[in-house]
Amino acid sequence: MSKQKIYWFCQFFGWSLLVLVDYLAYVFEIGFDYETFYLAIANIFLGVTLTHLYRLMIRRWNWVRLPFFQLAPRVLLSVLVMALIMTMVNLPIDRIIAPETLMNEPFVFLGYIMSWGKIMLAWVLSYTVYHYVEENRNAEIERILLKTSIRETEAKVLRSQLNPHFVFNALNSIRALVYENPTKAQQGITQLSNLLRNSLLADRRKTVELREEIKTVEDYLALEKVRYEDRLTSHIDLDGRTLFWQVPPMMLQTLVENAIKHGVSTAVGGGFVEVKSMVEADKLHILIRNTGVLGDKKASGGFGLANTAQRLELLYGPEAEFRIFQEENTHDQTGETFAIRNGGPVVCAEITIPAQSEGIFRKKEVSVRSEK
Known part of the structure; x- marks a missing residue:
């Protein structure tokens, strides 16, 4: 299986598992309804879309090649933006679907930000660390190949x-x-x-x-x-x-x-x-x-x-x-x-x-x- 297929499988499987676990917990507590089900499906595609956009962005500007102290702020800002988008989409709908659940919750907006932020941070860290390590490994392989090529050229000249x-x-x-x-x-x-x-x-x-x-x-x-x-x-x-x-x-x-x-x-x-x-x-x-x-x-x-x-x-x-x-x-x-x-x-x-x-x-x- 190619890396591209593995990536999309992990995207849909991971987000489906995460969202459906929360949705099943809601169903056992409140009961099934189509609005919540459609919201769960929408969250899956929204999560896949946001994280894929992050992937395109990090590859477009080669963030994984940046030093750690330049990479860390960009990663944290991306996590905050994605968590904010998920909150802005889900919080208004949740206020309509289950207002009684949110009525007694203080700092609801901050709680949503923190909840989605942890999810996004886990995804972003796993993806960024993987590609950061892979990029360093590829760079090391390139250095070895270049060094080998130089040594081979030297050997040809010498012999x-x-x-x-x-x-x-x-x-x-x-x-x-x-x-x-x-x-x-x-x-x-x-x-x-x-x-x-x-x-x-x-x-x-x-x-x-x-x-x-x-x-x-x-x-x-x-x-x-x-x-x-x-x-x-x-x-x-x-x-x-x-x-x-x-x-x-x-x-x-x-x-x-x-x-x-x-x-x-x-x-x-x-x-x-x-x-x-x-x-x-x-x-x-x-x-x-x-x-x-x-x-x-x-x-x-x-x-x-x-x-x-x-x-x-x-x-x-x-x-x-x-x-x-x-x-x-x-x-x-x-x-x-x-x-x-x-x-x-x-x-x-x-x-x-x-x-x-x-x-x-x-x-x-x-x-x-x-x-x-």
Whole structure:
């Protein structure tokens, strides 16, 4: 049943019940007569009409949006006006129908005003409070939707970032290969095309599978390898259980780009970049390790780091975590070999993502294994 039908049902049912109860009490005491019966019916329609006019008025001028101290006087004045109208209609007729009943009653007019005022006040308060609460709830929903929309827009902007300097450098590197190694140049163009496509698609998807994101990282590293040659060494080590976990698109590429720009490129003899994933305590952990010294975060790719932290918060809330720190001792054997060979300290960026639809990931993993 729609709200409109519920409203009219409550209007006629409520006023009919109220008026007929008083009318039956009159019938048991005085007896039945048509004049009183018609007056009772008239009171029902008059009460419905007055309260409906109040409803139209409160909706027309949006009283429910007013502060309480502005709303209260308007409500009380409306109650007084409606009670006065009901009194002006009923009192003269009652003086004709039952003059003996009113003869010994002092302050008859005031009594009628108070009696109808209580009835009108009950109706007005119930209606006004209901719509006041509903209006506040709708306003809160609108604020939440607006906030969600803003956050979603922010997330789209953040996950569609691709450093234009990288594109410029990659094109220059590919141009140098056109005559020296055409096959490798073609491969570089394909890899750059994949990166640009993924960057364009990133604003349409909130998350992608880790294995898909790793392909983007591999294309990026391959292009950077053309530029840095032997000065860049990379290694990717993924836990098979993490391949189907959902991660924000282009996030790892941003961190790897940050690692090369502020780590490998500044090291005299070059350096390494390592990407590793694992599952611990039902959470995905991704490590991006690279040669370098962690200094001022703004000087070390502050936008990329703030981008990652903000995107994780938007998608996963407080359960997700991002931190970057300087490693004092290298525990991973592969990373230790790189660190020793490149003769420099190691910076580690760690991403922690809580389990999301874990059953789906396992189902995908099982299906891939069965295909193999």
